Amino acid sequence: MIKEEKKNLISKRYFAQLKTSHERYAEVFRKLGFTINLSNPKLPNKAILPYKVKKFFPDLKHKKIIGIAPFAAHKSKMYPLEKMKIVIERLSENHIVLLFGGKNEIPILNSFEKNSNILSVASKLTFSEELETISNLDCMLSMDSGNGHLAAIFGVKVITIWGVTHPFTGFAPFYQPKEYALLPDLEKFPKIPTSIYGNKYPETYLNAAGSITIEKIITKIESIL
Numbered sequence: 001m002i003k004e005e006k007k008n009l010i011s012k013r014y015f016a017q018l019k020t021s022h023e024r025y026a027e028v029f030r031k032l033g034f035t036i037n038l039s040n041p042k043l044p045n046k047a048i049l050p051y052k053v054k055k056f057f058p059d060l061k062h063k064k065i066i067g068i069a070p071f072a073a074h075k076s077k078m079y080p081l082e083k084m085k086i087v088i089e090r091l092s093e094n095h096i097v098l099l100f101g102g103k104n105e106i107p108i109l110n111s112f113e114k115n116s117n118i119l120s121v122a123s124k125l126t127f128s129e130e131l132e133t134i135s136n137l138d139c140m141l142s143m144d145s146g147n148g149h150l151a152a153i154f155g156v157k158v159i160t161i162w163g164v165t166h167p168f169t170g171f172a173p174f175y176q177p178k179e180y181a182l183l184p185d186l187e188k189f190p191k192i193p194t195s196i197y198g199n200k201y202p203e204t205y206l207n208a209a210g211s212i213t214i215e216k217i218i219t220k221i222e223s224i225l
Helices: 002-010 019-032 082-093 101-110 127-134 146-153 216-224
Strands: 067-071 096-099 116-120 137-140 158-160
Touching: 002 067, 067 082, 067 146, 082 096, 082 158, 082 216, 101 116, 127 146, 137 146, 137 216
Parallel strands: 067 096, 067 137, 096 116, 137 158
Antiparallel strands: none
16 A cells, blocks of 8 residues: 555555655554554654864854765755755854764765865764754754754754655655745756655656755745754
């Protein structure tokens, strides 16, 4: 049934919000007798920000902290890096920007460290320290990827950028307003979502996320800080 619903969404037999993954899991536990109410979740408390991060920012108390995770499992789900570089630099004019990513992405993230308000934490923190850091963010900007979900667990405001996938598939971060999902120009890219995971798409859709303007991203983030 679930596979059929997703297939219908991709083929455009209908275009509507599917039940979220969080709700599907909750239904399983309800059948086992547990009482679960996702409309009023109890989220973890903010952790202490690791010293490894604090030592870089002497004026930390007077600035907002924005996390940015520019990568995803598939390039079709990523915002073009040349545009993301501009987003990072613009946001760092008034805020602290922390960059998140994996081992293979370290050189690119390090190249984004253009001023003292930008820090890549990739390889600098343990996973536990990354979670502690994420819990202290005022906002996370991520693709349709894991870092957005980790931030959402702590109740951090998560702005997501979508490429060839779509929040209607049910994989948007938990307990986040739908207005926090920034979508490509669906008139130019009407086949979105082209797949559930972003691994299948027409060649001309590879950079669909790039149709989201830099100004739209920055305006949205500034509006929720």
